[in-house]
Amino acid sequence: MSNAYIDKFPAEAKVVKAAFYSSFLALALGGVFGVIQTLHRTDIYRFIDSADYYTVLTAHGVFMVITFTIFFLVGVFTWAVTTSLDRGVEDIRFTWSWVGLMTIGTVMAGVAILAGFVDSIDISASVLFTFYAPLQAHPLFYLGLVLFVVGTWVAGADWFRSWWAWKKENPDARIPLPTFMVLTTMIMWYIATMGVATSILVFLLPWSLGWIETVNPLLTRTLFWFFGHPVVYFWLMPAYLLWYTMLPKFAGGKLFSDPLARVGFVLFLLLSTPVGIHHQYLDPGIAEGFKFIAMTNTMFLLLPSFLTAFTVVASIEHGARQRGGTGYFSWLKSLPWRDPVFAGMALAGLLFAAAGFSGMVNAGMNINYLVHNSLWVVGHFHLTVGTAVALTFMAVSYWFIPQVTGKELWNRSVALIQVVLWFIGMTFMTNSMHRAGLIGMPRRTAEPQYTGFEFETAVGSVGELNAQIALGGVLLTLSLVLFFANIIGTAFGSRSDNLPDNGYAEALSGSDDAPRVLDNLKLWTAIAVVLVIIAYSLPLMSIVDRGGLFGPDITAFPANLESVRFLAFAVEHLGTAALESAGTLAWNTLPEVIR
Amino acid sequence: MSQATEEPEQLQEIGHDEYNPIGTLALIGLYFVILVLLWLFVYFVEFLGNDPTVIGAVLTMVGLQ
């Protein structure tokens, strides 16, 4: 009998497994669309119509950065909370309810996007991940996103419920680090999703259903980025959680400092949201002063990442030294590179260090004239979410999947080759993307080949850059194939009793060293809200004042479709029915609550 | 996944007070230098060398060439 996660929490293991498999399905779909895009835009092999490229791009973006990352992270968070509090969820039906909500939401948004390929269905959502109005998606797309986000809210409530129950039994104990990380991340998420929820529920959804005529494009865009920057930290925080609490263990060491890990997460909670305007440095209608404030906030957001870099590397080094490593650099040889989990996460961290640099450039206000909306940005986020997050998730899956299925990993060598291949593929792809961005090649375009001019490279040629991007894309696809072979091979394996114990890294400097104020979540929430209000109230007021709440007289693209009328009718009735039943329920339960 | 056993096991236990992450300092120092050099390169060569650049309508531009 082993001591794996599934042995201790069989019911929760099923939830985590379902979340992981859902995320892998999205990864597979996203991967297929990814390679189609790579080959299409570099003009290596084009078999779709360039107009369909944008549907492919929407699907790649939404499946990868919404479905893959968030499904994986709810799995990781459920594992982190149950493991570190050492208690199961309070009500497993409640837990399955948010898995269900997220799944329904994904399917709805996915159907709306993929229907764009079929001309005979008048549904489409080729609006890309950012869905900037006046580009308009089918209401099904917005409804799906809403349900998905509501699902994550319920998931957060689930984890808070566990923590509250635990706190009652352990009134004076410090919050275990993994749970602390989950809770701070979720508070950030609740604050951040207010932006996108307002944007969709108040403006875009009613607009797509035809209930309101127009929207203010700058307002919905600003509300999107209110959410759009913290969402990247929502993807990144589970990777950080794994780097802090798991990577030291895989390296054979201990977490260097628990208190500094807490400081890092508190800083992320405080600074992730009041920075979104840095995506809008080149937007008209926002004063330069607001942009400058967003920049200083963003620059200081580098601090927790810098802290993380030190703490995590020091924790790894601790492992290497315990394994006999010596010297300034030669301790690196003593790390368990044979272990795909460690190697994958370490390589992910290495590329994240590179991403740090391109991120600093993106954060620099006026330098945005050089890189804004160029392929540089695409290179940047393929290093962050595409490698730091995705490669960490894939690598750690080699540890997690055995934990939640109770089966041994199918093949460790294939796993090692897979993570190395991802590293090499991303290196080629992102390096050339950054370079192409510097010469002005745009992102989000099916054919970056223009008739009136040519891009001028300082070194090499545009053809070489494209070849590198395509080569990288193909290597990444190959890496994905190996990943799925391993996951499927593992899933079809048989139960093993020879699994490593479930658990996370101990700390050298433990939570006892951390000032108690760090655990005061109410205080940090309050400060975070105040910072958001300071950063956003004036810009939002100014935008509404300039353009009006519902904006100028604009036409929706594409204009409303036939099936929308039916959906509008259904939503109206469902909404009324839901409100009525909620009202009845509240009326019935009210006396009980009062009593 | 029992593979942890295939790796060389821990040879010694290093406690909090006896551990100095000098290797980390060395690595991250290197990273610091790379960051500074790349920043100077991208800002002053790639960005400012990419003119014409947007300037204020009132301010005259000194040294932009």
Add this chain to the structure above:
Amino acid sequence: MNIHTYEKVWLIAALLLIVGFIATITYGSVGLGIAMIDDSEETVEPSELDEDFGEPRVEHVGENEYEAYVIAQTFIFQPDPIEVPANSKVTFYVTSRDVIHSFSVVGTNINTMVIPGEVSTMTAEFDESGEYGIICNEYCGSFHHTMEGQLHVVPEDEFDMTELSVESDDEVELGNETTFNVAVENGMLDDLETTVTFEIGNETTEEEITVSGESTEETTFTVDSTELGEGDHDWTVTVDDYEESGTLTVVEDLEEEEENGGNNDE
């Protein structure tokens, strides 16, 4: 909370780095005068651009200073190409008629989002002549990848904003006189001194004119068809590098020709 000395060192280094980044950007803004796109322009109605924004154009507003009013719409930029002289300071006003676009001059730091209802304004100096591509780098619809324009910075001595138009009859009855109304528009602020050359048949007439800044000067050339004789006569009007040409047909009986023409149409 005890923080290791090395980590304290790194913390200070990291803070210095952050402050250094902010200082560099501030130097760019204040020292070099790199201004961000901001909210200095009034909003416009995308559906009423013709009133709010006027037609897409380049205006000469001061010595070596120009303003370009650009409209982005699926999937073109207007005007295209945008022509400005070298050694000039150009302020761009860009807005969108429909969705969000961008206005990005490739290989330069002239780059802005174009949002319907808002006007992006930015000033840039062009020291040398050259041709740039302009692209839209924000996804704007199925044919987003075809959206491109041109920015031509022409050598200073080759640049003008002269427009020549000629109004004339196509046909004239033998024995009658016909007139050529020539209008020379000068978009620059300075006066334009030039010569209008009119050629028809073997005749050449020249006329010196002075068109004051931002105005139009008209002149008329009268031709006696008797001297030309029956038949087709090619004509050209030339002002500097601009040329308009056409053919004047002298017929014996205009009425009859027209009637015949009308009959043929039916």
Add this chain to the structure above:
Amino acid sequence: MRISKAGLLVVLAFLAPVLVELRTVLAWVNIELSVLETAIIGGIIIAVILVWAFLPENGDEEGAERDVSNSEL
């Protein structure tokens, strides 16, 4: 072996970005390499690393540690 096989794999992987950018950096000091030349230089560097990695170890003071990393393979 002077380095574990897995370690060697990671070192070679890390070489990819270095080689790709080497050309850009060299062009900055006016040494222009073609794609083929870059590939040849890359091949030589990889060969050197491989030869180094497979050199037999001399029993220096770090021998004990290396024995450990060898034992896994």
